[in-house]
Amino acid sequence: MIQVNKIQMVDLVSQYQDIKQEVDEAILSVIENANFINGPEVNSFKSDLESYLNVNHVQPCANGTDALQIALMALGLKPGDEVITPSFTYIATTEVMALLGLKPVFVEVNPDTFCIDASKIEAVITSKTKAIVPVHLYGQAAPMNEIMAIAKKHNLFVVEDNAQAIGCDYILSNGETVKTGTIGTIGCTSFFPSKNLGCYGDGGALFTNDSELAVKIKMIANHGQSKKYYHDVVGCNSRLDTIQAAVLKIKLKKLNEYNAARNKVASYYDNFFVQFPQIITPVRATDSNHVFHQYTLKVEGLDRDELNNFLEEKGVPSMIYYPVPAHRQKMFESFGSASTHLPITDWLTERVISLPIHTEMKQEHLDVICNAVAEFIKSKE
Numbered sequence: 001m002i003q004v005n006k007i008q009m010v011d012l013v014s015q016y017q018d019i020k021q022e023v024d025e026a027i028l029s030v031i032e033n034a035n036f037i038n039g040p041e042v043n044s045f046k047s048d049l050e051s052y053l054n055v056n057h058v059q060p061c062a063n064g065t066d067a068l069q070i071a072l073m074a075l076g077l078k079p080g081d082e083v084i085t086p087s088f089t090y091i092a093t094t095e096v097m098a099l100l101g102l103k104p105v106f107v108e109v110n111p112d113t114f115c116i117d118a119s120k121i122e123a124v125i126t127s128k129t130k131a132i133v134p135v136h137l138y139g140q141a142a143p144m145n146e147i148m149a150i151a152k153k154h155n156l157f158v159v160e161d162n163a164q165a166i167g168c169d170y171i172l173s174n175g176e177t178v179k180t181g182t183i184g185t186i187g188c189t190s191f192f193p194s195k196n197l198g199c200y201g202d203g204g205a206l207f208t209n210d211s212e213l214a215v216k217i218k219m220i221a222n223h224g225q226s227k228k229y230y231h232d233v234v235g236c237n238s239r240l241d242t243i244q245a246a247v248l249k250i251k252l253k254k255l256n257e258y259n260a261a262r263n264k265v266a267s268y269y270d271n272f273f274v275q276f277p278q279i280i281t282p283v284r285a286t287d288s289n290h291v292f293h294q295y296t297l298k299v300e301g302l303d304r305d306e307l308n309n310f311l312e313e314k315g316v317p318s319m320i321y322y323p324v325p326a327h328r329q330k331m332f333e334s335f336g337s338a339s340t341h342l343p344i345t346d347w348l349t350e351r352v353i354s355l356p357i358h359t360e361m362k363q364e365h366l367d368v369i370c371n372a373v374a375e376f377i378k379s380k381e
């Protein structure tokens with residue numbers, strides 16, 4: 001039984017109802033033709049996404065984590081190389097660095113936008129630094145103009161973690177508007193079901209405008225193969241299933257509409273919470289729009305965990321993204337990163353809380369959520 005009235009962080013069931021017929025037919029067609037691996041839908045989705053992003057090359061792969069790993073492999077990074085990245089992110093961003101023997105060098109984020117603070121990058125650049133991996137966290141672009149200028153000056157690669165920001169627009173210094181993920185050397189994304197463009201399982205992709213890199217990326221994602229059974233480099237096996245490509249092809253047509261629906265929810269929250277000085281609503285960057293993968297508040301003078309528990313009791317889901325920043329994860333103990341001084345990251349970790357946001361949000365749900373937060377604040381006055 002589907003509980004239609006329960007408030008959820010993400011409501012993929014209602015979203016499916018709207019595209020059910022088209023999706024069902026597309027999935028059935030893949031099954032009837034037994035085109036499970038590398039079926040025509042994969043290439044067709046790849047070119048649709050290239051057009052949407054206005055990028056020369058898209059390489060579909062198995063998930064967003066693989067995309068990041070393949071990107072760092074394609075750039076030829078070697079064990080011991082240093083990669084500059086925020087600690088305030090999902091673990092996948094930095095985990096793949098450790099997996100490849102690279103050293104993540106954690107940099108502070110801007111407390112307003114939650115993205116890497118570009119003014120703090122140059123201080124940590126060494127002779128071993130090879131790349132910067134900014135994350136467009138919660139659906140808003142990192143300061144790419146500043147990051148690209150630093151990368152150019154120090155001859156560094158830039159890999160954009162675009163898993164939370166597909167469809168986001170960024171204004172370049174020359175005034176041109178481009179999609180995030182197409183600005184750096186390589187862009188990476190995830191099609192995890194709850195992402196802004198999500199499939200019905202795992203999926204991911206890499207983007208690049210560099211044709212030579214595109215060849216390498218394609219090779220690495222396919223066992224380092226240049227032609228069948230001839231393996232030139234060490235690669236991996238990372239494919240997007242045909243069924244997932246078929247779903248994504250349909251959902252890509254709706255991505256702008258989906259991102260607009262998320263923005264409508266965000267504006268409603270913004271307007272409601274303006275009356276409470278204890279609630280700091282998301283700050284909009286001037287060089288980026290926001291696709292609101294998450295709607296994340298900062299609370300001040302309130303116990304964030306108490307609010308989180310209060311909402312749970314009221315049947316309102318909320319999430320902490322993320323309860324432990326990367327530099328404090330046990331995984332990185334041997335890197336000694338816990339001693340990295342990141343007071344803003346630590347401060348944010350204790351103050352952020354994300355409210356439900358998705359494409360099918362109903363006004364009655366927004367009312368329940370907002371009233372629950374208001375009730376908590378008033379109970380503390």
Ligand SMILES: *Cc1c(COP(=O)(O)O)cnc(C)c1O
Binds near residue numbers: 065161190
């Ligand atoms: C989801 C996500 C990933 C990883 O994507 P998967 O498809 O789950 O492997 C990487 N980085 C960020 C910022 C993410 O949100």
